[in-house]
Amino acid sequence: xxxxxxxxxxxxxLIGRGKISRRDFIxxxxxxxxxxxxxxKLFVSTARAEPLQGGFAKLGMAxxxxxxxxxxxxxxxTFTQTAFSGSMSNSLTEVDAKGxxxxxxxxxxxxxxGAKTWVFKxxxxxxxxxxxxxxxxxxxxxxxxxxGDETKSAAKPLLEPVASIKADGPESVVFTLKSGNADFPxxxxxxxxxxMPAKDGKADWGSGVxxxxxxxxxxxxxxxxxxxxxxxxxxxxxxxxxEVEFIAITDLAARMAALSxxxxxxxxxxxxxxxxxxxRNPKVEIVEVTGYGHYTxxxxxxxxxxxxxxxxxxLKWAINRQEIVDKIFLGHATVANDNPIAPAIKxxxxxxxxxxxxxxxxxxxxxxxxxxxxxxxxxxxDAAFAGAVDAAALIRETxxxxxxxxxxxxxxxDAYWDNVxxxxxxxxxxxxxxxxxxxxxxxxxxxxxxxxxSFWKNPRFNExxxxxxxxxDEAKRAAMYAEMQQLTHDDGGSIxxxxxNFVSAKSNKLAHGxxxxxxxxxxxxxxxxxxxxxx
Amino acid sequence: xxPVARTVLQRLGLGLVTLFIVSIIxxxxxxxxxxxxxxxxxxxxxxxxxxAAFQREIGIDRPPVERYFVWVGQMLHGDFGxxxxxxxxxxxxxxxIIAPRLYNTxxxxxxxxxxxxxxxxxxxxxAALYRNGWFDRLVNAVTLTTxxxxxxxxxxxxxxxxxxxDTFIGSEFAQSLPHWLAVSLNxxxxxxxxxxxxxxxxxxxxxxxxxxxxxxxxxxxxxxxVAHMMRMTRAAIINMLASPYIDMAxxxxxxxxxIVLRHALPNAWAPIVTVVAFNLAYLVVGVVVVEVVFVYxxxxxxxxxxxxxxxxxxxxxxxxxxxxxxxxxxxxxxIISIATNPRLLHPR
Numbered sequence: 001x002x003x004x005x006x007x008x009x010x011x012x013x014l015i016g017r018g019k020i021s022r023r024d025f026i027x028x029x030x031x032x033x034x035x036x037x038x039x040x041k042l043f044v045s046t047a048r049a050e051p052l053q054g055g056f057a058k059l060g061m062a063x064x065x066x067x068x069x070x071x072x073x074x075x076x077x078t079f080t081q082t083a084f085s086g087s088m089s090n091s092l093t094e095v096d097a098k099g100x101x102x103x104x105x106x107x108x109x110x111x112x113x114g115a116k117t118w119v120f121k122x123x124x125x126x127x128x129x130x131x132x133x134x135x136x137x138x139x140x141x142x143x144x145x146x147x148g149d150e151t152k153s154a155a156k157p158l159l160e161p162v163a164s165i166k167a168d169g170p171e172s173v174v175f176t177l178k179s180g181n182a183d184f185p186x187x188x189x190x191x192x193x194x195x196m197p198a199k200d201g202k203a204d205w206g207s208g209v210x211x212x213x214x215x216x217x218x219x220x221x222x223x224x225x226x227x228x229x230x231x232x233x234x235x236x237x238x239x240x241x242x243e244v245e246f247i248a249i250t251d252l253a254a255r256m257a258a259l260s261x262x263x264x265x266x267x268x269x270x271x272x273x274x275x276x277x278x279x280r281n282p283k284v285e286i287v288e289v290t291g292y293g294h295y296t297x298x299x300x301x302x303x304x305x306x307x308x309x310x311x312x313x314x315l316k317w318a319i320n321r322q323e324i325v326d327k328i329f330l331g332h333a334t335v336a337n338d339n340p341i342a343p344a345i346k347x348x349x350x351x352x353x354x355x356x357x358x359x360x361x362x363x364x365x366x367x368x369x370x371x372x373x374x375x376x377x378x379x380x381x382d383a384a385f386a387g388a389v390d391a392a393a394l395i396r397e398t399x400x401x402x403x404x405x406x407x408x409x410x411x412x413x414d415a416y417w418d419n420v421x422x423x424x425x426x427x428x429x430x431x432x433x434x435x436x437x438x439x440x441x442x443x444x445x446x447x448x449x450x451x452x453x454s455f456w457k458n459p460r461f462n463e464x465x466x467x468x469x470x471x472x473d474e475a476k477r478a479a480m481y482a483e484m485q486q487l488t489h490d491d492g493g494s495i496x497x498x499x500x501n502f503v504s505a506k507s508n509k510l511a512h513g514x515x516x517x518x519x520x521x522x523x524x525x526x527x528x529x530x531x532x533x534x535x
Numbered sequence: 536x537x538p539v540a541r542t543v544l545q546r547l548g549l550g551l552v553t554l555f556i557v558s559i560i561x562x563x564x565x566x567x568x569x570x571x572x573x574x575x576x577x578x579x580x581x582x583x584x585x586x587a588a589f590q591r592e593i594g595i596d597r598p599p600v601e602r603y604f605v606w607v608g609q610m611l612h613g614d615f616g617x618x619x620x621x622x623x624x625x626x627x628x629x630x631x632i633i634a635p636r637l638y639n640t641x642x643x644x645x646x647x648x649x650x651x652x653x654x655x656x657x658x659x660x661x662a663a664l665y666r667n668g669w670f671d672r673l674v675n676a677v678t679l680t681t682x683x684x685x686x687x688x689x690x691x692x693x694x695x696x697x698x699x700x701d702t703f704i705g706s707e708f709a710q711s712l713p714h715w716l717a718v719s720l721n722x723x724x725x726x727x728x729x730x731x732x733x734x735x736x737x738x739x740x741x742x743x744x745x746x747x748x749x750x751x752x753x754x755x756x757x758x759x760x761v762a763h764m765m766r767m768t769r770a771a772i773i774n775m776l777a778s779p780y781i782d783m784a785x786x787x788x789x790x791x792x793x794i795v796l797r798h799a800l801p802n803a804w805a806p807i808v809t810v811v812a813f814n815l816a817y818l819v820v821g822v823v824v825v826e827v828v829f830v831y832x833x834x835x836x837x838x839x840x841x842x843x844x845x846x847x848x849x850x851x852x853x854x855x856x857x858x859x860x861x862x863x864x865x866x867x868x869x870i871i872s873i874a875t876n877p878r879l880l881h882p883r
Contacts, residue, residue: 066632066840066849067576067620076578152573152589154580206625220635220737221620222840223832247735251827253691254733258830260698263733281702414843415570417578450582 055532056243057510059521060255062269064248066222071205072192073146073153078268078520081191083225083246086524089194089210092120092139092173093185095435095523097514099344101185105134105195105211105234109188114470115180120173120188126234128197129209136167141198145205155192157443157450180470182477183436191524213239213528222248227527240531259284259505266506268521272330278505289502290334291517292342292433292440295385297378297395298453300425301493305376309491310369315376316495317365318399320357325498327394328387333498338489340431340440340496344517347437347481351489362402375405376426383416384428391497392428422453429453433499435518437481438469445488454493461487509533538882539873543866550862554855558607561854565847566599572619572845593619595847606851616848629852633834635738637856640833643749643756644818651757652764652811659768659807664795666773678762690755690828694732697751700724730754734831752829756822760814767810771803805872812868820857 063077072089075081085091094104103109106120126134143165146153164176177184187193195211196203208216213235214227225246229239247264249255255267256274260281270278270286278284299306299315306312321335334343338355341348366374380392392408399406411420411427420427434440443449446465447457461484468480488494502520511533516523522530573589574581590596609616615629658678662671681689703709703724709717730750740748775781776799784794823835834853841849873879 065844066837067618067844067846069620069622069625071622071625074576076576149584150588152577152585152592154577154585156585157580157582206622218737218739220832221632222836223737224735247733247830249733249735249830251830254694254828254830257694257698257732260702261729261732263731280705282705412569414568415575417581418570418574451580 051237051240051511051531052533053237053240053531054242055240056245057241057266057527057530057532058245058247058264059526060247060249060258060264060267061521062250062255062267064222064246064250068221070208070216070219072194072196073151073155073205075154075192078524079225079246079248081519082268082521082524082526083227084216085191085194086212086519086521087214087227087244087246087527088208088212088216089196090212091190091193091195092188094189094525095186095516095518097516097523099346099435099517101189101435104189105139106188109185111182111184111472113180115182115184115472116177116470118175118177118184119168120175120185122171122173123234124171126211127232128211129215129230130197131232132197133170134195134211135170136173137170138198139173139195140165140167141201142196142203143193145196145203146192153192155190158187158190158192179466181438182469182472183438186435186439189435189518191519214244224248235528239528241527244527259507262507265510266504266526268502268504270503270505272332272503275330275332275503275505283508284505285508287502287504287506287512287515288332289515289517290342290344290499291502291520292345292435292499293502294336294340294342294431294433294499295333295388295391295497296340296429296431296453297495297497298427298429299493299495300455302455303425305369305371305374306425306493308369310365311371311374312493313490314362314365314369314374314402314404315399316355317358317362318402318404319355319395319495319497320398321497322356323398324391324394328390329498329500332501332503334501336496336498338492338494338496339485340433340444340488340494341437341481341485342433342499342517345435345437345440347478349482349485351486355489357398359398359402362399362404366403373403373405375407377407377409377424379409379411379420379424379427381411381413381416381420381428383411383413384421385430385500388428422451429494432519437484438465441465441484441488442469444494445492456488456491456493458487458491461491538879539870542869542873546862546866546869550859550866553862554858557854557858558610558851559603561851562599562603562606562847565842565845565850568842568845570845571595572847575844593621595619602847606848615852618849619844619846629848632849633837633852633856636832636834636837639736639831640819640822640835642745643752643822643831643833644815646746646749647753647756647760647818648815650753651760651814654757655761655764655811656768656807658761659765660772660795660800662765662769663772663776663799664791666769671769674765678765681758682760682762686755686759686822687824687828689758690751690825693730693751693755694828696724696727697730697732700727700729732829734829736832749829749831752822752825752831755825755829756818760817764807764810764814768803768807771806772799775799775803801875804875808868808871808875809865812864816861816864819860 061079061082064079068080070084075085090105092104092106093101096102105123105126107123109118109120111118122134122136128134143159146155147159161178161181162175163178166174168174196205197209213230213233215230217228218226227244229242233239249258252271256271256278258264259267260278275286279286299312301307316338325331325333325335337350339351378392380388382388389410396406396408421429431444434443443451444453445456446452447462464480464484468477471477471480509532510530512522512530572593572595573586577585606616618627618629618632621627658674662674665671704717704721731748732751734748734752736745736748772795781794781798784798822833823839826833826836838850838853841853
């Protein structure tokens, strides 16, 4: 490396901190043998790649209701999740852009006794917004908030496998699980499980004092939340923004308009139908990530005709998934294969054969089930996922070609999860996905889960689920998860239609690194991870 | 007894009975909807135990009749109760939830009324004055067109106009036009002020900023309500112009303008005021669509939110406010009708 190249390297690192001008940089670039244009391009790309400090970003969220609260027992949608969990608080761990678990408020974690005992060491020097140190007691109290008979927390089932939580000195917390779980640190990254200060032995959620990158300044439920940079944040250099405001814009057209006119710098859940028009705006960029989320059509395998595996198989072959991706999701989704584990997740496989539309195969399985014709009800509403009703209409058409008469029942959107899901024998459902195969299977496919939406109780699957959870040998685990995915694919009661993409849009003022796929809005942590690039 | 005082007392008494009936209807209607607050909040992640714990905390595990009478008891003490969104130790009263929303709604309604009412009256008077002329036809055609479109359409079109300020010249449509036409259209679009398409305000928004932010919703609502009031003004005045005393005034040699303002209008107030009151009530209770399109935190959105989450105390309070608005505005309209009509004011 020549001297001038070396200097250029140093100069590049200075750009991000705004310590070198474009002009000076181009001079150095010329000395290192670059052309003016090349040097200029390098300056711009480096300036945009290196996070800059400062600035104010307005983020338009697709949700928000007057019943919203900073209470982590709730956090029903992306507004509360992104503003209060992702920006204001920290969990013990987080999931990075590659889908791996990383320490967050914990500094490290290790297991013993066949992944049954987990010790989390807390980060030294991490403080709450009021200056108090984060201690093991705070962690224990915060997590117990989601446990026990009196809790109203949506995260209660997540902590069901935990037998006890104990503080071991001020800086480490010991979890004892009912049975081994090698993926336990992933569960600790859940957005409900944020750490709050303990007050009189209870988790103090109401003060809004947390550990996160931003401090809550003003919150109007259903309208907006404004947060200010936490100057004492424990992650070096983060956050980059000085201030963020989350604005609830539930109307799709209003969201698109707000971004087009520059009223906001980012919108979650862009309108797929008018995305083309938005792209024409030179100041707007689309951010698209294939996440873990998927749309399913669970069949209740305990009632006829779905108790017959051949009927389930016939239906799996009677659906044209590619057509649904193209026509309903306009290409912003990936065809799924009756396997709920997204390709980006560790241990994911693609069970063979790929289920696609094949009327011969569907008829073959129908005949095997001893039927010539079949009539079934499919209960749908767009409350399950946007496009569910249209997708059902397409399914009706293709199924008719296989001798299956699908009667599409349009249900009310209100109280859909209460009246239809887990109640009607065949309906539409949505899973935002989980970061690990075990987590996903445990919540939606395990025999004893209250959310086992297809009531599927395959003995081999459930045996493997427990074994794989406690297995620490990676190769053995991989083989077990492969077998489980094959089982859900062949025998399972859930038709996994597609993996949906997170499609959001931002002004070119905002910049970011690789976007995490575990939740929307960069794993809910966009406020902490994104910055304003003025170049 | 003075007829005005009698009307006021009578109407207020009847109004209270109406409010009572409304509260029963709303309460039972929500009780008939599927699901409850706890289930709506927990959604897909509800388990029977968490739902039960939630129901116990907000007291909806008790029978509906008991809950209704507890609520009526609180109301009679002037307490609107607490929203179900309250948590132990963090009470959110219905009053504190509704107050800022009601203020926003009243703000938008007043601003719209300030533009729309004088505009409608003025246009109506002019249309009556130049009836059947080109001015009359033009005003009628334009206002009838704007009232014929659904309000969300008007709202989206206005928002689109603002967006087009920046994007029109680069669009394929503009490039397909002759250059001079594209340029002049662009010039006209740029003459449109850059109104905010997002009317989100909060309690810290300064007054003039608030005015600026509600510009588009106020214009939308004006376009929607002007026709009704304008046409009624015009019709009421023209009706009066056929009376013999107007002929008398004309024979005296008064100018047409003076005839309308001094002789026709004072006798035409009653029907006009009724229509104005009706439209003002609409501005308070019926603008939820415009609120949603422009993301304006008004009371309409609050009520829709509350119905979705089955937050009964908030729904009840909103419904009572809406009913009271109708009752009071109608009462005001009647009082004005009586006060402007000597025959009603001094009955024999």
